[in-house]
Amino acid sequence: MDDADAIFFPRCNAIHMMFMRFPIDALFIDSQGRVVKIYKDLKPWRFAVSWSASQVLELPAGRASHYGVKRGGYVQINFTNCD
Template sequence: MEIIRKNIKYEVPIDLKFYNTFWKRFKGLMFKVKPLKQEGIIILPCNSIHMFFMFFSIDVIFINDEQRVLKTVNHLKPWRVVTPVRGAVAAIELPKGTIQKYDIQPNDEIHY
């Protein structure tokens, strides 16, 4: 995954998998016991998420159709909900602490 900010590319060593079918989007990370490590998922299309039946916290990035960050959510805990994000077409679920570690901010461009 790459972050582009002010025409400068930053590599983020995280392997992303696409969850773009009904069943993959429906299940997401539910019931996964071990926290994410150097991996994440892109749920497409998606403009909101829930953390029901989750066993660990994650970071979430919502992006628009230009792959620009609209909203970041740090350390989202199990049994929480993120309401719809206007303009979002995808949610990227990442290991807890990723947003802070790589200083991911609104308007950054995400390439996967």
């Protein structure tokens, strides 16, 4: 992943890192756009879940801290440059 890349999973509250080769930050977001759980530097071959989440945003490792994302904060996702 490049620093500006992200992967969005709607209708999702759990992810796995099977066969991944690098760590990521995973933001678990509820239906209102509120961050309910953050997994920072999630390593390959791990699982992550948040039962209260309804969507997940995967970012390059370190990006959650870089952007100042905190649990309880809100995320707005704009889909641009989606090739």
